[in-house]
Amino acid sequence: MAITKFFNEMTADDGSVRAHYAGYAAWLSETPADRIARKRAEADSLFHRFGITFAVYGEESGTERLIPFDIIPRIIPAQEWKDLEAGLRQRVKALNCFIHDIYHNQEILKAGHIPAEQVLNNAQYRPEMQGVDVPCNVYAHIAGVDVVRAGAGEFYVLEDNLRVPSGVSYMLEDRKMMMRLFPELFAQHRVAPVAHYPDLLLETLRDVAPAGVNDPTVVVLTPGMYNSAYFEHAFLAQQMGVELVEGQDLFVKDNFVYMRTTQGPRRVDVVYRRVDDDFLDPKAFRPDSTLGCAGLLDVYRKGNISLCNAIGTGVADDKSIYPYVPKMVEFYLGEKPILENVPTYLCREADDLQYVLDHLGELVVKEVHGAGGYGMLVGPASTKAEIAEFREQLLARPSNYIAQPTLALSTTPTFVESGVAPRHIDLRPFVLTGKHVQMVPGGLTRVALKEGSLVVNSSQGGGTKDTWVLEA
Secondary structure, three states, rough: OOOOEEEEOOOOOOOOOOOOOOOOHOOOOOOOOHHHHHHHHHHHHHHHHOOOOOOOOOOOOOOEEEEEEEEEEEEEEEHHHOOOHHHHHHHHOOOHHHHHHHHEEEHHHHHHOOHHHHOOOOOOHHHHHHOOOOOOHOOOOEEEEEEEOOOOOOOOEEEEEEEOOOHHHHHHHHHHHHHHOOOHHHOOEOOOOOOHHHHHHHHHHHHOOOOOOOOOOEEEOOOOOOOOHHHHHHHHHHHHHHEEOOOHEEEEEEOOOOOOOOOOOOEEEEEEOOOHHHHHHOOOOOOOOOOOOOHHHHHOOOOOOEEEEOOOEEEEEOOHHHHHHHHHHHHOOOOOOOOOOOEEEEEHHHHHHHHHHHHHOOOOEEOOOOOOOOOOEEEEOOOOOHHHHHHHHHHHOHHHHHEEOHHHHEEEEEEEEEEEEEEEEEOOOEEEEOOEEOOOOOOEEEEOOOOOOOOOOOOOEEEEEEEEEEEO
């Protein structure tokens, strides 16, 4: 059954503009169309000039392109943000407790709340981390939690990104761009700032330095310039005032990690790594990896270096573990979850699998380790042939998939070729955890630019918007 009704962020069902959008809507209606067109063109040329790009895998036209940027912001009122922030802090706190637990006493498994084999046999579970203590017991220092609005406007968590979540540079650049293009809007609205995110990130990274290190040396580890998020790696290193390094710049000596510099070797204490577990250490994981540093795991296990995020966090953002997060909140924190999950079917379970096979045309089916919107089936938007082909993949490896109802994602007005039209959006706020949990008000709003599309991923042609949280 097709969903026809979506929550519109800007206008109520009766066509009236919601209170928190009133000022912006008045400005938009009074601003000449030619000025808007000029400003949109200016935004494109500035993004080009600054090199704010994103690699799109599988495109033959070139390795990089601009992420489309829409100048109509997504606006969130103060109270709404306050509630959402409380839910996100709670969720990330519980997830960190879970990761610590499964690599130590495994109390949640012993209590039978999550099937043990689903955790311990998970491809993202790292036995090497068993019994390893990390500073502050924090594993996911940077979490990007994808949140959507559906129905009457209630928020749901779509997925947790705890390995190497990306997108925060676009949040920062989108804000800079809006302030540059439309300074008058920021004079009229009390928009909460986000520009201090790199300062909070650096503070978080320094918080979790190895014991006894008072002035830690922090680096950002990138796989290199051909990675889709390389712009972000370089941008964050520059904003924090720390070195951007590749695996070949690092080496291990006497149980410590050093980086090569023009002044000679320099000890490294904290690595903000943007490289997946498998590629971090060729001695411990993939021997063919040239992206990591040989011997890094040994140094890490001895407590002489901190990795952010920690090795082994991926098990907690696996889509087959996601349905159990509300249970984690109750188990570790003794609280009711503030944010709800999207109802999820685990295809590894026979009853769920049968239901999914019977309703493939209505559901969104995702790979449990999938990312970037790849390897998934959006039932209502698929042909009979695509559904039939996907059915075979699902039957061959059911434990590899989960399914969810097709959500009626909320929409915001967006500039498209024909003028302004509603397009579906999600939100990725970023939660930083060191000695404290910290957030900037807002996040990355991604927008599906194709009419009717629910896929917002930049790697699949989605765009971004500035996210305004209004101060009370």
